[in-house]
Amino acid sequence: MHPITNTLIVGAGPFGLGLAAYLQRRGYDYQLVGKPMEFWKEHMPQGMLLRSNANWYLDPDHKWTIDTFLRLHDPVRSPTAPISREQYIAYVDWFRQQARIPVVPAYVERLGYDTGLFTAELANGHTIQAQNVVVATGFEHFAYYPPELVALLPAGHFQHSCDAVTMSAYRNKRVLVIGGRQSAFESAALLREAGARHVHISYRHDTPRFEEADWSWVETIVEQMAGQPDWFSCLSTQQQQEYRHKLWAEGRLKLEPWLEKRINQPDVSLYPRTEVVWVNQQPDDSLRIGLNTGLHLDIDALILATGYQVNVARLPFLSDSIQTALKTQNGSPLLDHQFQSSITGLYFSSFAAGQSFGPFFGFTVGVRTAAQLIGQALVRTPV
Numbered sequence: 001m002h003p004i005t006n007t008l009i010v011g012a013g014p015f016g017l018g019l020a021a022y023l024q025r026r027g028y029d030y031q032l033v034g035k036p037m038e039f040w041k042e043h044m045p046q047g048m049l050l051r052s053n054a055n056w057y058l059d060p061d062h063k064w065t066i067d068t069f070l071r072l073h074d075p076v077r078s079p080t081a082p083i084s085r086e087q088y089i090a091y092v093d094w095f096r097q098q099a100r101i102p103v104v105p106a107y108v109e110r111l112g113y114d115t116g117l118f119t120a121e122l123a124n125g126h127t128i129q130a131q132n133v134v135v136a137t138g139f140e141h142f143a144y145y146p147p148e149l150v151a152l153l154p155a156g157h158f159q160h161s162c163d164a165v166t167m168s169a170y171r172n173k174r175v176l177v178i179g180g181r182q183s184a185f186e187s188a189a190l191l192r193e194a195g196a197r198h199v200h201i202s203y204r205h206d207t208p209r210f211e212e213a214d215w216s217w218v219e220t221i222v223e224q225m226a227g228q229p230d231w232f233s234c235l236s237t238q239q240q241q242e243y244r245h246k247l248w249a250e251g252r253l254k255l256e257p258w259l260e261k262r263i264n265q266p267d268v269s270l271y272p273r274t275e276v277v278w279v280n281q282q283p284d285d286s287l288r289i290g291l292n293t294g295l296h297l298d299i300d301a302l303i304l305a306t307g308y309q310v311n312v313a314r315l316p317f318l319s320d321s322i323q324t325a326l327k328t329q330n331g332s333p334l335l336d337h338q339f340q341s342s343i344t345g346l347y348f349s350s351f352a353a354g355q356s357f358g359p360f361f362g363f364t365v366g367v368r369t370a371a372q373l374i375g376q377a378l379v380r381t382p383v
């Protein structure tokens with residue numbers, strides 16, 4: 001027999017760690033399994049700057065904030081400067097140490113459920129049994145590959161932006177980035193700065209404007225949801241759509257102004273309102289890409305900055321019986337007001353919670369509210 005833990009948290013990214021801090025402070029029995037900040041370390045480009053600011057810290061008890069960390073570790077930094085990926089990873093590392101959060105640095109390979117108990121088989125050969133499980137696996141399994149585009153591309157000749165993170169690998173190459181939002185433009189800037197020969201960006205819409213995104217309204221909403229968790233689910237479908245659109249527009253119709261100079265360069269070409277219509281593989285293994293405008297581009301590498309879409313059917317570790325029992329809508333689990341799914345004791349936070357709690361929960365602004373709501377539910381549940 002294996003010892004039974006009250007709660008297993010799967011995923012040691014911002015959401016998993018924020019919840020762990022809440023439980024740790026309250027002496028609650030839990031185990032956190034996952035490689036700390038693996039998605040940020042392995043699937044976000046080196047040199048990336050965050051769009052979010054220091055208000056989006058992880059500590060639900062407000063002690064270990066990003067501001068405190070930066071004051072201690074980088075006292076000369078301008079408070080208005082964007083936070084880099086490297087600074088953010090260092091902050092989360094420091095936060096984890098301050099909160100004394102123990103982590104089992106492994107992957108859950110299979111999660112099963114039988115008569116009120118979950119069993120997790122880990123890649124390191126160990127097994128954990130738990131009364132509750134919180135899935136906090138974030139973006140990891142949800143990279144979106146547009147099927148109509150992938151159908152045109154020869155296998156092995158493209159990468160999703162989550163796998164194109166070491167920009168020096170593209171030195172001297174002609175690269176086409178497909179996608180026209182912040183991630184596509186920032187990848188293009190980083191590629192150029194790392195020595196790519198030429199970077200092309202093709203996207204189906206107009207070029208977004210360079211203007212700082214305003215997230216302050218999002219912070220207010222998410223904070224008040226800690227006291228009113230059913231706020232989003234009680235909105236009419238039309239109101240929910242309006243909030244989704246508002247957030248989408250804030251993030252997608254704007255590009256951060258610090259990208260403008262880095263993109264307006266002779267070796268970066270923009271192709272707004274274009275689509276790839278044909279692809280020919282050349283004898284030297286390069287690709288000739290035809291756009292719907294009649295133009296063609298000769299390139300050595302292709303990056304799909306085509307975003308992410310929640311689809312829990314793609315979570316490889318959930319057993320068939322969990323997948324079958326889980327009630328979903330548009331690929332997202334349906335959750336109650338405490339982030340609990342249709343399976344008692346199984347919770348989902350972060351990106352996967354967006355259908356029930358609003359799209360804000362795909363960003364770290366939601367970490368503290370999710371930690372409080374899930375944490376309160378767990379602490380209240382009799383064990």
Ligand SMILES: Cc1cc2nc3c(=O)[nH]c(=O)nc-3n(C[C@H](O)[C@H](O)[C@H](O)COP(=O)(O)OP(=O)(O)OC[C@H]3O[C@@H](n4cnc5c(N)ncnc54)[C@H](O)[C@@H]3O)c2cc1C
Nearest residue numbers: 011013014015034038039050051052108138139350363364
């Ligand atoms: C290019 C890019 C830029 C972004 N910029 C920002 C930004 O500026 N600000 C912001 O707030 N958000 C940003 N985001 C969104 C950001 O990724 C999320 O807000 C945040 O990472 C969500 O945290 P999380 O803990 O849910 O998931 P993640 O950070 O994705 O962490 C989940 C963890 O789960 C682990 N995991 C997966 N499967 C298993 C398993 N089977 N067993 C154990 N562990 C597992 C993974 O290793 C991963 O480390 C950005 C996203 C992208 C792609």
